[in-house]
Amino acid sequence: MPLLARMLVAPVFIDIRPGAVAGLGALLAELRIARQGRIAVAVGPGQGDNILGELRIEGAEAFRVPDGRLDSAVTLGRQLRSSQFEAIAGIGGGKTIDVAKFAAHMAGIPMVAVTTSLGHDGIASPVSTLNHESGTGSYGVVMPVAVIVDLDRVRHAAPSLSTAGIGDAISDLSAVADWELAAVDIGEPVDGLAVAMARSAALSVLHQPGHARSDQFLKVLAESLILSGMAMGVAGSSRPASGGDHEIMHAINQLHPGTASHGELAGVGALFCTHLREDFEQAELISECLRRHGLPRTPSDLGLSHAEFAQAVAYAPRTRPGRYTILERLELSEREIGERVDAYHKAVMG
Numbered sequence: 001m002p003l004l005a006r007m008l009v010a011p012v013f014i015d016i017r018p019g020a021v022a023g024l025g026a027l028l029a030e031l032r033i034a035r036q037g038r039i040a041v042a043v044g045p046g047q048g049d050n051i052l053g054e055l056r057i058e059g060a061e062a063f064r065v066p067d068g069r070l071d072s073a074v075t076l077g078r079q080l081r082s083s084q085f086e087a088i089a090g091i092g093g094g095k096t097i098d099v100a101k102f103a104a105h106m107a108g109i110p111m112v113a114v115t116t117s118l119g120h121d122g123i124a125s126p127v128s129t130l131n132h133e134s135g136t137g138s139y140g141v142v143m144p145v146a147v148i149v150d151l152d153r154v155r156h157a158a159p160s161l162s163t164a165g166i167g168d169a170i171s172d173l174s175a176v177a178d179w180e181l182a183a184v185d186i187g188e189p190v191d192g193l194a195v196a197m198a199r200s201a202a203l204s205v206l207h208q209p210g211h212a213r214s215d216q217f218l219k220v221l222a223e224s225l226i227l228s229g230m231a232m233g234v235a236g237s238s239r240p241a242s243g244g245d246h247e248i249m250h251a252i253n254q255l256h257p258g259t260a261s262h263g264e265l266a267g268v269g270a271l272f273c274t275h276l277r278e279d280f281e282q283a284e285l286i287s288e289c290l291r292r293h294g295l296p297r298t299p300s301d302l303g304l305s306h307a308e309f310a311q312a313v314a315y316a317p318r319t320r321p322g323r324y325t326i327l328e329r330l331e332l333s334e335r336e337i338g339e340r341v342d343a344y345h346k347a348v349m350g
């Protein structure tokens with residue numbers, strides 16, 4: 001009898017614990033990721049330099065990543081390719097990891113993600129989200145060969161970044177609901193395994209007790225974000241982790257840059273879209289989770305007026321042409337969006 005199965009792309013090695021970054025050198029040697037020792041280390045503007053000073057990796061060359069722009073990723077990719085590096089370790093937050101992933105893909109070499117914050121699910125995803133002159137773009141890349149999450153470093157990151165991935169993790173519930181909506185309305189195929197992984201990742205964070213900076217919670221959050229990234233790898237797109245919630249996030253980033261972090265915006269977008277779907281029981285669970293961990297829930301929490309948030313909602317479908325979500329189904333007018341935003345704010349604030 002033939003055995004039907006599919007091969008799943010996943011990191012070869014995952015290490016989530018306090019002090020994990022100290023094992024980077026040994027990891028590179030033991031997994032023989034770089035046989036000749038030609039290793040590039042990309043560090044971000046946050047904790048990257050501090051970590052670099054503590055590492056002793058023979059033959060490694062450091063590169064500074066100034067921002068999360070496409071130009072920076074292309075420049076780094078050219079440097080890696082011209083100098084014939086065998087591997088790159090990206091050390092820092094989400095922007096640094098995304099730049100390093102894109103550069104590694106461009107150079108055709110393996111990449112190790114060493115994250116210092118849990119701001120979004122790009123830790124192990126096959127997607128790099130980078131800024132460019134027209135806004136934000138998502139680019140398909142090869143998944144990291146290994147992922148290191150140092151919980152001590154995560155705790156030292158800024159609060160808006162260290163655990164903002166809570167919002168991104170639970171936004172998978174909204175993304176999956178949008179995907180299932182697209183299946184019903186327009187016949188879009190749904191990958192059941194990707195849905196199962198994304199939903200499980202979201203629910204593990206939604207119902208995880210304890211303080212967001214405890215080891216136990218951070219481990220669950222890190223695992224959830226990694227699993228969410230792998231769900232995208234299974235689906236071959238960001239569909240299981242990006243719906244109307246992320247359309248709103250990208251719209252706010254484009255219309256009002258610098259408003260909040262990826263995870264914070266994804267959480268608010270997910271809560272708003274869940275209200276639009278009139279799934280009020282789940283909306284209450286999401287709202288309570290965000291409130292419990294000090295994440296934004298309303299436009300005012302983000303520093304936006306209702307009109308500015310409504311403008312972003314109206315613009316949101318243009319950020320992902322061809323993606324069908326609750327926003328595309330409802331096709332609300334500007335007046336209707338304003339009314340829904342007001343109703344949403346009242347519901348959240350009680």
